[in-house]
Amino acid sequence: MTKILPFKAVRPAREFAGLVASRSYEDYNEEELKAQLEFNPYSFLHIINPGYKFQHEIGGEKRFGMVKNRYLEFREDCTFIQDELPSYYIYKIHTRDGDCCGIIAAASVEDYENNVIKRHEDTIAHREELFKEYLKVIGFNTEPVLLTYPDDPVINELLEERMRSRPEYEFATANKEIHSLWLIDEPENIERIKQQFAAIEQLYIADGHHRSASSWLLAKESRDQNPDHTGKEAYNFFMSYLISESNLRIFExxxxxxxxxxxxxxxxxxxxxxxxxxxxxxxxxxxxxxxxxxxxxxxxxxxxxxxxxxxxxxxxxxxxxxxxxxxxxxxxxxxxxxxxxxxxxxxxxxxxxxxxxxxxxxxxxxxxxxxxxxxxxxxxxxxxxxxxxxxxxxxxxxxxxxxxxxxxxxx
Structure with a gap:
């Protein structure tokens, strides 16, 4: 039995979504990164590369605090908004090789701890600890762990039904992909999705072993330091992208x-x-x-x-x-x-x-x-x-x- 919950995402206002969205930081070469930071003030890269504002390379724990500052600036400027209702988020990517879609939701660190969410890679202790400290300072997570589950006809039907409506976001990228996102916030649909995942015995980490391990470490530390811990606090969960096995693409x-x-x-x-x-x-x-x-x-x-x-x-x-x-x-x-x-x-x-x-x-x-x-x-x-x-x-x-x-x- 797995616990997969909706949450109130902080996300770009509709008009900014295509400008905010960025590839992984490591995926940019030096020229691309400079162009994005110089000509796109809405790029999420400004948050994860906060020293650019001062034309200075900043590392270590000082960078963690500045990442949080840039993030708060995006929130204060209303580039980012927060949903009023807990939601599941359908994320679809259309590529030349076909489509893949899944659900962004909150997965349980308790499921990770109890091996209900299973892993197949070793993690490196100092990287786990470093990322835990990073999360602790900035207070948010923007890179979901990729989890996979057996194809489920009920979940597939729910996704297909919602994707027939207008997306909240839809934008193209320079590598000829189209990214789309829909919200599911109706109580009856939320309950259906929650119960359908509860019937799945195990989930498997496809990508993001260090992210999930660091979230677990942060949850343990937060739990130990919170005398009023209930298990419902946000630190007991980590953001995940749940995708069926048939949607997964595996390369060597x-x-x-x-x-x-x-x-x-x-x-x-x-x-x-x-x-x-x-x-x-x-x-x-x-x-x-x-x-x-x-x-x-x-x-x-x-x-x-x-x-x-x-x-x-x-x-x-x-x-x-x-x-x-x-x-x-x-x-x-x-x-x-x-x-x-x-x-x-x-x-x-x-x-x-x-x-x-x-x-x-x-x-x-x-x-x-x-x-x-x-x-x-x-x-x-x-x-x-x-x-x-x-x-x-x-x-x-x-x-x-x-x-x-x-x-x-x-x-």
């Missing part, structure tokens, strides 16, 4: 390695031969079509690597995961990559970018070798979470990616 990450760890090309291929059937594909671009098949680009040529069947001895869901096989059979023992997060010899390309980028970066001399694989499926991700296992870092790149600043959860 390719791996790029700077050197062969002292091995010659010939020595490296011989070491690979113990675990894989190797076929030189020459200059023909090769992309795997099956699990346990990998592509490799080395010295101007593509190779296919097929895990040898007699070596395919799996003990749990994690041991069958292709990103884990690549790590256990090649990256760690042969190439000496122990730490997938921090080793400076490894880099990643998400599956939204094609193999031409992998080839280009190896041909440039920046990297020596690149590897690719098929993306993990949702059932693999769920099984790993169900077995309380964790994937290697950068195992999945999951969409949709929401725009920041369209719904804000205060606590």
């Amino acid at each position: 990450f390719s791996r790029l390695i700077k050197d062969l760890n002292g091995h010659s090309k010939e020595e490296f291929l011989i070491l690979l031969d113990e675990w894989f059937r190797i076929e030189n594909r020459g200059i023909d671009i090769y992309k795997p079509s099956k699990k346990h098949h990998f592509n490799m680009y080395l010295d101007g040529e593509f190779y296919s690597l097929y895990l040898r069947k007699h070596n395919a001895k799996f003990t749990d869901a994690l041991s069958e995961l292709d990103s884990y096989i690549l790590y256990e059979k090649i990256l760690k023992p042969i190439l000496g990559i122990e730490d997938l997060r921090y080793d400076k010899r490894i880099a990643y390309i998400h599956g939204r970018n094609d193999l031409i980028e992998l080839k280009t970066r190896v041909d440039s001399g920046e990297f020596e070798v690149g590897f690719g694989m098929l993306p993990a499926g949702i059932e693999e991700i769920k099984q790993i979470a169900d077995e309380n296992l964790t994937m290697p870092p950068k195992s999945t790149y999951i969409e949709p990616k929401l725009r920041s600043g369209l719904t804000i959860y205060e606590f």
Whole structure:
């Protein structure tokens, strides 16, 4: 049984929505960021980059307070308003690849704590703590955790019914996406959605493991410091975007390695031969079509690597995961990559970018070798979470990616 509640979002006034909404801060290059900050006074980037107002780079805890100040300025100027009634928010993204839509709502930290909301990635303690302190100072959350649930015909019907009406927001972006948002604030529809989610036994984190962990830490601290704690306080919940499994888009990450760890090309291929059937594909671009098949680009040529069947001895869901096989059979023992997060010899390309980028970066001399694989499926991700296992870092790149600043959860 999951607890998914409506909330009173702080959000842009209708006329400002398209101007406020921004991509993730890290998604902008330096020129794009400067243009947004210089020519769009309504961009949410002004809030998360508060030092721009003074033409000064500000970091650390001083930045946290300034983020809150910029946010309060947006509220005082009525760029942001707050809904009077608790609502669920339907968010739809139309792309060239199709549509995806889901519900923005408040998820329970108690469900996270009790593993009703399941995770499949490890988190880093100091990042959890840093983001907890950030949330504590600014007092709001604008990046929802992406949660997924099995397709539900009742929820689908409710969404379809509401989406036949005029959206509260509808705007296009430079990458040819159309973003739309609707409110559901009628008591009878709110109750139907609440009860429908209550009948779902488990939810799975698709993206946002650190955000959910930090929200949980903040809730624990707030609970311990509040002698009148009831469990209904806003800090007991975190903003989430709930999307059905069929709406989820999962891509892989390719791996790029700077050197062969002292091995010659010939020595490296011989070491690979113990675990894989190797076929030189020459200059023909090769992309795997099956699990346990990998592509490799080395010295101007593509190779296919097929895990040898007699070596395919799996003990749990994690041991069958292709990103884990690549790590256990090649990256760690042969190439000496122990730490997938921090080793400076490894880099990643998400599956939204094609193999031409992998080839280009190896041909440039920046990297020596690149590897690719098929993306993990949702059932693999769920099984790993169900077995309380964790994937290697950068195992999945999951969409949709929401725009920041369209719904804000205060606590």
